[in-house]
Amino acid sequence: MSRATLRDVAKLAGVSVATASKALNGQPQVRAETRERVVRAAEQLSFSPNTLAQGLITQRSGTVGLLTSDLEGRFSIPILMGAEDAFGSDQTSVFLCDARGDAIREKHHLRALLSRRVDGLIVVGARPDTRPSLGDLPVPVVYAYAPSDDPADLSLITDNVGGGRTAVDHLIRCGRRRIAHITGDPGYSAAQDRARGAVERLTEEGLELAGGEVWFGMWSEAWGRGATRMLLDRCPEVDAIFAGSDEIARGVLDVLHEERIDVPSRVAVIGFDNWSVLAVNSRPPLTTIDHNLEHLGRIAAQRLSAAMDGVTGSGVETFPVRLITRESTAPLR
């Protein structure tokens, strides 16, 4: 396989490049017989138009950049897939760049992407806290998962407060009244927001947190285990635990199992993130909250498309999360 150019195709078909171009691009002003000849020639040479050259003319590269700092790709990948989906893979291709949390590397990547003339940029943070704006750029930008600190930018985030509400609401509907909340690093807005949502919903019901307060700690199984032990000690009558992440939930389940406390009949457990390797394999499989990141990616792509057509937006848009019911929660019979 070599690289045929439009000239080669035109020559083989016995027409001019202009005609060849029109024929292949479905312009009406070309005779059917001619078009077919051109198309055949193109196939024969397995011609593939040079998108770079097209981009030079149309001023559109048909590419977007996905700039992330999310090492493991745990959040970026679903967002990428959603975006790919919405753009249509033949229309737009995605440059994935990982800045690895390094501001300098981010600048580098940004320069490279701009010089590649990406039509737009999706910026994905590693954690759902506010991140510094990239500032004024020659292309539209959408911040996803982690919002920009500049309200003039457009940010798309998932609803952590709503997620906390949903989780607790589900537990209440399961008939639970003594609900505890074990979560991660209080320095994360996600931890604060989820906790706030949980408490709000509890308060509406006239309930208070079992254990008296939110158990902040770390985003790890070990903390989930430790906190659960303390919780059981202080408040053995707890009948539901809302874990701030699936990792924490795994630790919670571990200790409950160890203590021969049945899940969900005696204590219901709900996680957060729907990280399937953790949630599906746990004992029992974990009810959890899904961020709907693919959807977020699709919306990001749509907003980007709109912005490229001049319809720009700004501010922070919040998108609902989704309850995934598995076996770690059930009605109290």
Add this chain to the structure above:
Amino acid sequence: MSRATLRDVAKLAGVSVATASKALNGQPQVRAETRERVVRAAEQLSFSPNTLAQGLITQRSGTVGLLTSDLEGRFSIPILMGAEDAFGSDQTSVFLCDARGDAIREKHHLRALLSRRVDGLIVVGARPDTRPSLGDLPVPVVYAYAPSDDPADLSLITDNVGGGRTAVDHLIRCGRRRIAHITGDPGYSAAQDRARGAVERLTEEGLELAGGEVWFGMWSEAWGRGATRMLLDRCPEVDAIFAGSDEIARGVLDVLHEERIDVPSRVAVIGFDNWSVLAVNSRPPLTTIDHNLEHLGRIAAQRLSAAMDGVTGSGVETFPVRLITRESTAPLR
């Protein structure tokens, strides 16, 4: 920020585009004073050269495609990072495309990438089994993780046989003699290869598998649990378990814990994959085998660069995996 062109820079600096180009590209044949004027003009306009136009001339786009079918990005992402690393992020950008295991989608992506004039292609499979070759393409291709079925292609894979050997060797060095192997779907070459390596090493030592055979099953925690129960039943004197994946290892650890069998003092456990969310958080943290995928990605990038310079290779190259020691294994005292 707008989009300044070289013409704008030249005009502002009061020189021709040709001179401006030379000045910015560090060509020697330009007066220092002139160069500085041009550079300042470029900065002032925040000029960024249009890589598309450069590519038109140089016949190099400075991009490569990473074509994967690995949904979760668990393997692709480390490989991507290694490749990014080796290429240098300012030299080469990477298009990440996920075919999601769909041959048609793969064709689509391939067309798109070729028309974007990628300089090369890295193809990453979802599992380390042989996959169909993409055939003859106008750009060099390196298959990583999953080898191509065409020996004329260049494939880079990790050494699963060696990994099995390494795992068992480590257990032997820990003084274990009754070593069992619980692994996943026997339809995966990875499962077969790891098992083969394990048995080889055992045989060298005059040992046989505890339990009499390899326990094939599924790549899940649940299978790890079930198999461990059966194993303990049939062969209670086992003193080490080599799990074919970290997921399986988690199941193994779970049951051992449940049975009050101490790890590692009575039974040592080793996993495979070094999937950190599983391996680091387990109780105790899991000794496991790392695929060195970032290294594989770097090599892939190097091979691709070489091939772009005309130095092509072919056949399957196997790269060593690495033992990661944590607390689930220890000498038998």
Add this chain to the structure above:
DNA sequence: TTGTACGCGTTATCAT
């Protein structure tokens, strides 16, 4: 219906 000619932004060759 088809072909000619120009331009997209850049680099390289050749004059000057």
Add this chain to the structure above:
DNA sequence: ATGATAACGCGTACAA
């Protein structure tokens, strides 16, 4: 040391 000019591959207004 600098500048005019011709490519690179393609789309499109315009002429034929």
